[in-house]
Structure formats: C-alpha cells, structure tokens
Amino acid sequence: GAVVSQHPSWVICKSGTSVKIECRSLDFQATTMFWYRQFPKQSLMLMATSNEGSKATYEQGVEKDKFLINHASLTLSTLTVTSAHPEDSSFYICSARDLRSAGANVLTFGAGSRLTVL
Amino acid sequence: KQEVTQIPAALSVPEGENLVLNCSFTDSAIYNLQWFRQDPGKGLTSLLLIQSSQREQTSGRLNASLDKSSGRSTLYIAASQPGDSATYLCAVPRGGANNLFFGTGTRLTVIP
Numbered sequence: 001g002a003v004v005s006q007h008p009s010w011v012i013c014k015s016g017t018s019v020k021i022e023c024r025s026l027d028f029q030a031t032t033m034f035w036y037r038q039f040p041k042q043s044l045m046l047m048a049t050s051n052e053g054s055k056a057t058y059e060q061g062v063e064k065d066k067f068l069i070n071h072a073s074l075t076l077s078t079l080t081v082t083s084a085h086p087e088d089s090s091f092y093i094c095s096a097r098d099l100r101s102a103g104a105n106v107l108t109f110g111a112g113s114r115l116t117v118l
Numbered sequence: 119k120q121e122v123t124q125i126p127a128a129l130s131v132p133e134g135e136n137l138v139l140n141c142s143f144t145d146s147a148i149y150n151l152q153w154f155r156q157d158p159g160k161g162l163t164s165l166l167l168i169q170s171s172q173r174e175q176t177s178g179r180l181n182a183s184l185d186k187s188s189g190r191s192t193l194y195i196a197a198s199q200p201g202d203s204a205t206y207l208c209a210v211p212r213g214g215a216n217n218l219f220f221g222t223g224t225r226l227t228v229i230p
Contacts, residue, residue, distance in 0.1 A: 006161070034217065043207060043220040044162075093161055106152075107218065111161035 002028050002098040006110035013084055014118055020080045021113045023050075023094030029074035030096035034107070035067075038091040047092075050077040084117040091115075120145040122210060122221040130227040131198055139193040139224045141208035146186045152218070153182050153193050154207045162207065166193070198228045 003026040013019050023033055031052045036044040048069055049057040056069035066088075068080040077096075081088050093112040121144045131137050141151070149170045154162040166175045166182040168191070174183040181194040191208055205225045209218040 043222050044218075045220075046212070046217055049217070091159070095162075106164060106167055108164075109154075109162040112159070114159060 002096075002108040004094060004096050004108045004110040006092075006094055006113050008113060009111060010114040010116075012116045012118065015085055016083055018080055018082045019084055019115060020078055021092055021094075021115075023077045023079070023096070023110055025075045025096045025098075025108075028096075028098040028100060030077075030098070031074060033071060033077040033094055033096045035069065035077075035079050036093045036095065038093060038112075044093060047079075050079075050094075052077075081115065084115070086117045089115055089117045120210065120212060120219045122208060122219050124206075124208060124221040124224050126224060127222065128225040128227075130229060132229050133198060133200060135198050135228075136194070136196050137198055137226070139195070139206050139226070141191040141193070141221050143189045143191075143210050143219075146189050148186065148210045150211060151182075151184050151191050152209045153180075153191075154209065156205045156207060156223070158204075165206075195226075198226075200228045200230045202226060203228050 005024045007022045033050040035047045037047050038044045046059050047062045050069045050071040052071045058064045071077040091112050091114050095107040095109045097107050123142050125140045152167045153165045156162050168175045168184040179196040184191045205223045207223045208221040212219045
C-alpha cells in the first residue's frame with residue numbers, strides 16, 4: 001500500500017532557529033500533499049496544501065512567511081518553521097493521496113513530526 | 119461550516135467488552151466518511167472508509183455505520199482488546215476530495 005514518510009520524527013530546537021520537516025511519498029507520486037498541525041489532546045487542523053511546482057495554499061490564520069512550504073518534486077514536500085517560538089511546539093503531520101487511487105479518495109498519513117521549541 | 123464532533127471524548131472499558139464510538143457532522147452533504155486510529159505520538163492509520171452510498175463497512179472486529187440524513191456515524195468495536203487502546207478520529211471531506219475535517223477524537227482505554 002501507499003506509504004508516506006516524515007523526517008525527522010521529533011526535533012528539539014532553540015527559539016529563533018528554523019526547522020525543516022520533510023514529507024515523502026515512498027512508493028507513489030503525489031501532486032498534492034497536506035500539512036496538518038495537532039496540539040496536545042486536540043484534533044488535526046489543516047495548515048496548508050502543498051502543490052507540486054506551484055505555491056502552497058494556506059488556511060486562514062496560518063502565516064505563510066512563518067511556515068514555508070516547498071513541493072519541489074512529485075514525492076517530496078518540505079515544511080520549514082522559520083524563527084520558531086515555543087508556541088510553535090506541536091505535532092506536524094503530512095498526508096498525500098496516491099494518484100493511482102483517484103477513485104478512492106483515501107489519504108495516506110505520515111507518522112508525524114513532533115517539534116519542541118525551547 | 120462543517121463541524122465534526124465525537125462523543126465521548128474519553129472511554130475506558132474492560133477487556134472483552136463491545137463498544138460504540140460516535141461521530142456527528144453538521145453538513146450532511148458528504149460523499150464519504152473515514153475512521154482513523156492514532157496511537158500516542160504517532161500518525162494516523164486509516165481503519166474504515168464509508169462511501170455516502172453505503173450504510174456500513176466492516177473490517178475484522180470493526181464495524182462502521184453511516185447515516186447521512188441524521189449526520190451520524192458510529193464505530194463499533196467487538197470484543198475489545200488492550201491493543202485497541204488509542205485515539206479514534208472520524209473525518210469527512212472538506213471542499214475538495216483531499217482535504218479532511220477531523221473530529222475531536224475519542225481516547226479509548228481497554229483495561230486488561
């Protein structure tokens with residue numbers, strides 16, 4: 001089945017630094033990937049839609065200059081949290097849809113990346 | 119605006135019991151509904167996907183039902199096991215086919 005890999009699975013950084021999280025579709029191509037954020041004991045909230053070869057689409061309230069998204073290939077999207085602050089500490093999860101399953105409307109999720117900003 | 123709610127927020131049951139998790143959504147114009155499992159600190163695992171034309175889906179000890187008209191879905195877990203302990207999330211498509219509205223989740227604990 002379709003597999004989505006995220007790296008790193010967890011990261012700790014100092015306030016003010018930037019952190020990059022990668023999302024890869026291992027055995028399929030994805031023109032679109034999705035980035036979610038999950039705060040402790042809360043559900044997932046969509047942050048942005050990553051589009052291969054074009055700009056990402058951000059949800060209302062999500063700062064595009066703070067959360068930089070790059071989708072340079074059909075198998076890789078990256079989320080960079082710039083000038084991270086403690087309030088950015090969260091669990092970030094990406095997802096992608098296997099183009100081969102166009103009729104199934106099923107998203108495959110990565111294992112998530114836990115960011116802790118000190 | 120679609121809102122997805124899950125009740126209860128947390129549930130503890132002894133091993134072997136059958137249980138039902140509930141999911142409700144405010145906009146019934148959906149074309150499918152998914153149930154996911156999330157283990158602590160982990161990503162999501164898709165359990166069941168019900169198309170709008172279906173009333174239920176079964177996978178092993180899991181059975182999910184969908185009633186679009188009333189805006190409800192249930193996830194039935196038979197003969198619960200400690201390994202079933204996790205947070206269960208329901209989700210419905212949002213806008214395009216690929217975005218999902220997630221419910222608030224039910225944290226299940228199965229006590230040995």
